[in-house]
Amino acid sequence: MRKLVSAPALFIEAGAFLIVGLMLAFWYAPTDSSSMGFSQKIFYYHVPIAETALVAFGIAFVAAIAYLRTQDLKWDRLSYVSVRLGLLFSILVMLTGMIWGKAAWDTWWAWEPRLTTFLLVCFLYAAYWVLRSVVDEEQRRATYAAVFAIIAFIDVPITFFATRFLPEGLHPVVISVGGTGMEGSMFVSFFISMIGMTLLLVGLTRRDLAIENLKDRVTDLKTSLGG
Amino acid sequence: MNSPRSQAIERGAGGAPVRDWAQFKAILRKDLIRELRTRDMIVSMILFVLLAMVIFHYAFSVKEGVDLTYFTGGMLWVTFIFAMLLGLNRSFAQEKDEHCLDGLLLCPVDRVTIFLAKTVGNLVFLLIIQAVAVPVFTLFFIERSYLGDMLPFLVVLLLADAGICALGTLLATISMNTRSRDLLLPILFLPLIVPVLIAATGATTLIFAEGAGLGGLLARLLFLLGFDAVFLVAAWGTYDFAIGE
Amino acid sequence: MSDAHDRQDGAIPLEIEVEGLRKTFGRREVLKGLSFSVRRGGFLSIFGPNGAGKTTTLRVLATLLTPSGGAIKVAGHDVREDPMPVRRAIGFISHNAMLYPDLTAQENLRFYADMYGVEDREARITELLERLELSARRYDVVRTYSKGMRQRLAIARAVLHRPRVLLLDEPHSGLDPRAVDILDGLLTEIRDEHTFVMVTHNIAKGLEWGTELMIIEGGRIAYEHAAGVDHEAFSAVYREHVRDGSMV
Numbered sequence: 001m002r003k004l005v006s007a008p009a010l011f012i013e014a015g016a017f018l019i020v021g022l023m024l025a026f027w028y029a030p031t032d033s034s035s036m037g038f039s040q041k042i043f044y045y046h047v048p049i050a051e052t053a054l055v056a057f058g059i060a061f062v063a064a065i066a067y068l069r070t071q072d073l074k075w076d077r078l079s080y081v082s083v084r085l086g087l088l089f090s091i092l093v094m095l096t097g098m099i100w101g102k103a104a105w106d107t108w109w110a111w112e113p114r115l116t117t118f119l120l121v122c123f124l125y126a127a128y129w130v131l132r133s134v135v136d137e138e139q140r141r142a143t144y145a146a147v148f149a150i151i152a153f154i155d156v157p158i159t160f161f162a163t164r165f166l167p168e169g170l171h172p173v174v175i176s177v178g179g180t181g182m183e184g185s186m187f188v189s190f191f192i193s194m195i196g197m198t199l200l201l202v203g204l205t206r207r208d209l210a211i212e213n214l215k216d217r218v219t220d221l222k223t224s225l226g227g
Numbered sequence: 228m229n230s231p232r233s234q235a236i237e238r239g240a241g242g243a244p245v246r247d248w249a250q251f252k253a254i255l256r257k258d259l260i261r262e263l264r265t266r267d268m269i270v271s272m273i274l275f276v277l278l279a280m281v282i283f284h285y286a287f288s289v290k291e292g293v294d295l296t297y298f299t300g301g302m303l304w305v306t307f308i309f310a311m312l313l314g315l316n317r318s319f320a321q322e323k324d325e326h327c328l329d330g331l332l333l334c335p336v337d338r339v340t341i342f343l344a345k346t347v348g349n350l351v352f353l354l355i356i357q358a359v360a361v362p363v364f365t366l367f368f369i370e371r372s373y374l375g376d377m378l379p380f381l382v383v384l385l386l387a388d389a390g391i392c393a394l395g396t397l398l399a400t401i402s403m404n405t406r407s408r409d410l411l412l413p414i415l416f417l418p419l420i421v422p423v424l425i426a427a428t429g430a431t432t433l434i435f436a437e438g439a440g441l442g443g444l445l446a447r448l449l450f451l452l453g454f455d456a457v458f459l460v461a462a463w464g465t466y467d468f469a470i471g472e
Numbered sequence: 473m474s475d476a477h478d479r480q481d482g483a484i485p486l487e488i489e490v491e492g493l494r495k496t497f498g499r500r501e502v503l504k505g506l507s508f509s510v511r512r513g514g515f516l517s518i519f520g521p522n523g524a525g526k527t528t529t530l531r532v533l534a535t536l537l538t539p540s541g542g543a544i545k546v547a548g549h550d551v552r553e554d555p556m557p558v559r560r561a562i563g564f565i566s567h568n569a570m571l572y573p574d575l576t577a578q579e580n581l582r583f584y585a586d587m588y589g590v591e592d593r594e595a596r597i598t599e600l601l602e603r604l605e606l607s608a609r610r611y612d613v614v615r616t617y618s619k620g621m622r623q624r625l626a627i628a629r630a631v632l633h634r635p636r637v638l639l640l641d642e643p644h645s646g647l648d649p650r651a652v653d654i655l656d657g658l659l660t661e662i663r664d665e666h667t668f669v670m671v672t673h674n675i676a677k678g679l680e681w682g683t684e685l686m687i688i689e690g691g692r693i694a695y696e697h698a699a700g701v702d703h704e705a706f707s708a709v710y711r712e713h714v715r716d717g718s719m720v
């Protein structure tokens with residue numbers, strides 16, 4: 001059982017799910033009958049990536065709280081690894097969203113709720129990195145980063161709510177996807193991609209944690225050798 | 228060990244705890260006296276706001292006789308947010324430079340009391356700035372009568388200000404302890420404050436351009452209230468970590 | 473005495489108890505397990521080279537830093553679990569005056585008096601300003617004060633709330649002779665019934681005041697002794713234990 005959750009195995013499993021999901025998306029799920037046509041298929045990746053990004057930020061949020069309670073730096077490590085991955089996924093959300101927009105409505109950008117929220121999310125968590133880079137002392141850096149990770153995560157749903165519901169009448173909502181109520185074949189493809197994406201996140205997280213751990217040990221060795 | 232002096236010493240060491248309210252007032256009074264005496268923050272913020280108005284006029288007057296009424300909400304709130312960033316940096320810089328923060332942390336005071344006192348202090352300064360800016364802006368940019376709309380606007384003002392000051396105070400506390408404190412604060416603050424910006428500008432524009440009353444603004448007002456509540460609680464829980472060492 | 477902290481003399485309680493104090497900043501371990509105690513009414517003089525961890529130790533006692541490990545009690549309360557009573561019981565004098573330059577002496581002291589809940593506020597402020605010879609400048613902003621005057625006002629700030637324990641971080645450094653006399657006079661006056669911990673580079677002052685002496689070096693206690701050591705002998709010990717120190 002352990003072998004199944006080790007990092008290399010996770011990548012293989014993730015790859016398997018994603019490829020199957022992709023095949024299902026192209027050949028099994030029906031082509032969307034609305035104006036979006038074939039380009040709608042990007043939904044099978046775009047939405048799982050978005051949700052996985054939010055999961056990553058959620059992990060960072062929980063890890064931040066854990067760090068503040070225990071002052072154990074391993075929680076800080078999990079927190080910033082998750083933020084980094086979440087940021088990566090968020091940029092992918094923006095890119096796939098823009099590709100979708102161009103393919104379906106011939107426009108690279110629209111100020112619609114989801115894209116805007118993710119744009120702000122990118123800025124928010126980029127700010128997290130800037131914050132980390134200007135604090136030299138480890139414990140203090142971890143503490144401030146944790147506080148910000150908590151505040152930032154709380155702000156994500158608030159931002160989404162604000163961009164979606166407040167500018168009523170001032171901005172038309174351009175893109176709307178049928179949320180729930182997917183028919184069976186669509187749902188299966190979507191679900192498999194979702195699992196694949198989540199496994200990918202877990203695999204990447206484990207790998208990154210291991211890399212950071214090694215980095216720290218190298219630094220320790222260096223200081224004890226070189227002084 | 229029973230002289231009047233040793234009794235006084237005993238009382239000083241672990242006697243009845245000082246009430247939070249008294250300490251809150253002491254910190255607030257200290258910050259207000261300091262600022263009103265030097266007028267560092269207020270003068271720069273007022274100048275900034277008035278200059279912003281001139282710059283906005285030139286930035287947006289691309290066509291002859293263009294009506295900027297619909298833009299006033301946006302201009303006002305963008306200006307207030309950037310002015311607040313200036314002010315926040317100032318207000319914490321001195322605590323840090325003179326090591327007065329140590330003196331404050333040595334006191335038997337709840338860290339949250341410090342947070343609340345600082346937030347209210349910043350709120351007072353923001354209100355002073357706004358008392359100058361709003362009449363000037365609205366006079367220059369709004370092309371309809373709006374005196375009857377001041378009440379709903381004040382409600383929007385207070386709700387948005389509370390969120391701006393609470394979040395700003397928390398983030399300024401963090402950024403003042405870092406290497407590039409002046410550059411960091413805007414980067415941390417601006418993405419977080421966007422929801423308030425959306426709600427406040429929407430509400431303000433509706434008030435000044437279309438005379439909307441409190442009823443029409445209910446969604447936005449409730450949103451601002453919710454934002455304030457959520458972030459006050461979040462700051463309450465994390466301020467200890469932000470200010471300590 | 474190395475066994476001072478486990479000998480409990482029933483008559484005089486321990487005001488400061490430190491057991492296994494550790495403090496790490498990131499990866500750097502600054503304090504590596506200090507254990508010592510100070511009896512009520514005692515005066516501990518701490519010496520050591522720069523970077524040894526003396527100021528860090530003092531700041532932990534003052535609740536300005538949280539320790540990474542160990543049990544530290546001041547005035548009977550744990551500094552981590554119960555910092556509020558500790559703060560009420562201590563006064564801290566360092567070379568940073570911790571005064572607001574744009575406020576007057578009166579306003580500064582009034583602020584701190586309110587923060588500590590000093591009941592006879594005005595009388596106490598008047599009394600201290602007189603004692604420290606600052607009455608004439610009571611209503612002047614601190615920005616106009618000389619360094620010596622600021623240090624004197626800082627002393628007033630530290631003892632305003634009648635703390636039982638005084639923590640002093642190189643209090644004599646940078647003071648003019650008059651200010652040194654005033655400080656020494658004040659210390660003499662409150663010497664009884666108060667407990668002191670003083671970090672100093674000034675061996676003469678440290679020996680003059682201390683009932684217990686300690687050298688901290690590399691985050692550890694290198695030497696401990698009760699008072700009664702003469703200047704020559706102590707300097708020899710100091711040189712022996714410390715590679716690069718500054719001595720007076």
